[in-house]
Amino acid sequence: MAITINGQEHALPDDPRVTLLDLLRGDAGLTGTKKGCDHGQCGACTVLVNGMRINSCLALAVTHDGDEVTTIEGLGSPTEPGVMQSAFLAHDGFQCGYCTPGQICSATAMLEEIKAGWPSDATEDLEGAPEITGEEIRERMSGNLCRCGAYTNIVAAIREAAGEDA
Amino acid sequence: MRPFDYQRAERLEHASQLAADSETLPLAGGTNLIDLMKLQVETPQTLVDIGRLSMGEIAEEGEGLRIGALATNTATAAHPRVRADYPVLARAILAGATQQLRNKATTGGNLCQRTRCYYFTNIDQPCNKREPGSGCGAIDGVARLHGILGTSPQCIATYPGDMAVAMAALDATVEITGESGERSVPVRDFHRLPGDTPEKDNVLEPGEIITAVTLPAPVSGKHIYRKVRERSSYAFALCSVAAIVDMAEGRITRADLAFGGLAHKPWHDPRIAELLVDSEPSLALFDKAADLLLEGAQGYGENDFKIPLTRRTLTAVLCDATGVEA
Ligand SMILES: Cc1cc2nc3c(=O)[nH]c(=O)nc-3n(C[C@H](O)[C@H](O)[C@H](O)COP(=O)(O)OP(=O)(O)OC[C@H]3O[C@@H](n4cnc5c(N)ncnc54)[C@H](O)[C@@H]3O)c2cc1C
Ligand code: SF4
Ligand code: FES
Ligand code: FES
Numbered sequence: 112m113a114i115t116i117n118g119q120e121h122a123l124p125d126d127p128r129v130t131l132l133d134l135l136r137g138d139a140g141l142t143g144t145k146k147g148c149d150h151g152q153c154g155a156c157t158v159l160v161n162g163m164r165i166n167s168c169l170a171l172a173v174t175h176d177g178d179e180v181t182t183i184e185g186l187g188s189p190t191e192p193g194v195m196q197s198a199f200l201a202h203d204g205f206q207c208g209y210c211t212p213g214q215i216c217s218a219t220a221m222l223e224e225i226k227a228g229w230p231s232d233a234t235e236d237l238e239g240a241p242e243i244t245g246e247e248i249r250e251r252m253s254g255n256l257c258r259c260g261a262y263t264n265i266v267a268a269i270r271e272a273a274g275e276d277a
Numbered sequence: 278m279r280p281f282d283y284q285r286a287e288r289l290e291h292a293s294q295l296a297a298d299s300e301t302l303p304l305a306g307g308t309n310l311i312d313l314m315k316l317q318v319e320t321p322q323t324l325v326d327i328g329r330l331s332m333g334e335i336a337e338e339g340e341g342l343r344i345g346a347l348a349t350n351t352a353t354a355a356h357p358r359v360r361a362d363y364p365v366l367a368r369a370i371l372a373g374a375t376q377q378l379r380n381k382a383t384t385g386g387n388l389c390q391r392t393r394c395y396y397f398t399n400i401d402q403p404c405n406k407r408e409p410g411s412g413c414g415a416i417d418g419v420a421r422l423h424g425i426l427g428t429s430p431q432c433i434a435t436y437p438g439d440m441a442v443a444m445a446a447l448d449a450t451v452e453i454t455g456e457s458g459e460r461s462v463p464v465r466d467f468h469r470l471p472g473d474t475p476e477k478d479n480v481l482e483p484g485e486i487i488t489a490v491t492l493p494a495p496v497s498g499k500h501i502y503r504k505v506r507e508r509s510s511y512a513f514a515l516c517s518v519a520a521i522v523d524m525a526e527g528r529i530t531r532a533d534l535a536f537g538g539l540a541h542k543p544w545h546d547p548r549i550a551e552l553l554v555d556s557e558p559s560l561a562l563f564d565k566a567a568d569l570l571l572e573g574a575q576g577y578g579e580n581d582f583k584i585p586l587t588r589r590t591l592t593a594v595l596c597d598a599t600g601v602e603a
Contacts, residue, residue: 127283166378170307173283173326230354232371238361254375
């Protein structure tokens with residue numbers, strides 16, 4: 112049983128109680144992913160599993176046997192930040208930074224979801240292609256709370272990253 | 278979290294065999310079960326992981342659609358047939374939780390998600406659902422999210438989900454497999470009222486696994502899911518209405534309605550369609566529909582507001598569906 116994290120294979124824990132979040136921060140030593148509520152409510156623990164964003168605090172590591180996980184460390188480094196990381200820097204999309212890794216992982220997946228044409232609660236025409244509007248971004252990012260209230264700049268950063276990407 | 282034994286089911290029969298044990302629970306997306314295990318509200322000795330069984334398919338079935346028990350909420354809401362022919366279902370799913378949660382949440386797990394009653398999720402409080410006979414903390418306590426229809430002196434909890442409310446309006450069917458074979462149950466009859474046994478949320482027997490939900494052939498009409506909540510996103514329903522309403526020659530020809538946030542199950546009252554169908558829409562008619570719906574309604578202090586709120590929400594939805602000015 113193994114799991115791939117940012118391209119590297121890791122053994123799965125013997126204790127099935129270990130969440131994916133605790134595996135990442137513990138055994139794998141990747142402390143970029145944060146623990147906020149530990150109950151699926153805040154989004155600080157958001158990572159990508161096979162490209163889909165999930166709350167790693169509500170996932171048992173053993174259930175992810177064979178899966179590919181990408182964390183904030185896999186999206187870029189301090190010297191070579193990824194597109195979304197650069198946009199958050201350029202727009203001050205954070206204050207204390209605690210929610211930021213989750214925001215960035217979430218936003219990265221979100222742009223792919225819009226590209227894939229998945230609707231959201233803010234999408235008016237369910238059958239049309241969703242657009243990248245402020246309203247769409249706010250609804251789609253509602254699972255990532257920011258206690259510093261950096262929301263305005265987070266939305267601006269995501270808009271920029273979406274533009275660069277387009 | 279209490280220690281437990283983890284088993285991965287290789288076949289469906291294997292899963293129902295294991296789950297027949299009263300100390301064993303099936304694990305799908307885990308977004309509700311893992312949460313409750315952390316709180317020690319659920320303390321199974323064994324988890325049988327059904328996540329790798331091939332039950333994720335969404336496929337045409339006759340003119341209808343069969344949604345596998347392991348189809349994620351995301352996959353269902355994004356499915357072209359669901360968006361085109363069952364928009365009330367796509368809307369209900371998208372109004373629930375967050376994208377991260379919907380990516381994990383499954384059809385079966387969503388149907389079986391447990392109540393959000395604050396006493397149920399706090400093991401230091403009395404709760405007949407969690408610990409039969411310990412009393413109901415909510416009935417004289419904090420009851421903002423709680424039920425106004427079909428409650429009992431033992432439990433006033435609500436079924437918190439959105440997806441199943443739309444499925445009840447659509448008259449979908451739950452497909453179930455157990456050790457003794459297969460059976461199907463209408464979504465409208467899948468959840469129970471609490472009565473004297475609030476520990477039982479639904480009609481599943483030990484060892485029974487949901488394999489799919491089948492939607493009947495699509496029907497014409499306007500599809501609406503209106504969810505009233507404490508904030509505009511990412512909150513459970515105080516009250517929700519799923520509606521499929523059609524009109525011809527100034528009269529209502531279809532009024533399939535179901536309600537969330539009001540009871541221990543998605544609420545469906547056949548008398549409402551009987552009243553509305555063949556009538557000319559008007560505010561007076563909608564008021565009568567609300568009278569029928571709320572006939573036996575009872576508030577518990579903190580949730581008294583749900584009675585007028587439900588009346589207004591139903592009226593707003595029917596106005597929207599029929600073009601009557603509010
Ligand atoms: C912060 C937060 C906000 C949320 N907001 C909403 C909301 O607004 N609206 C809403 O509708 N939901 C909401 N949810 C709930 C979410 O939709 C459910 O947690 C999810 O749908 C459960 O699906 P799952 O596959 O993860 O189930 P699991 O957690 O795996 O299982 C839940 C239950 O179902 C049983 N089960 C699972 N699959 C089967 C099966 N095939 N057969 C028999 N039993 C089965 C399990 O044994 C368990 O008892 C929210 C959840 C969180 C954490
Ligand atoms: S309302 Fe039901 S779930 Fe809540 S405390 Fe009472 S018995 Fe428990
Ligand atoms: S730590 Fe996972 S959602 Fe808050
Ligand atoms: S930057 Fe502090 S919580 Fe978001």
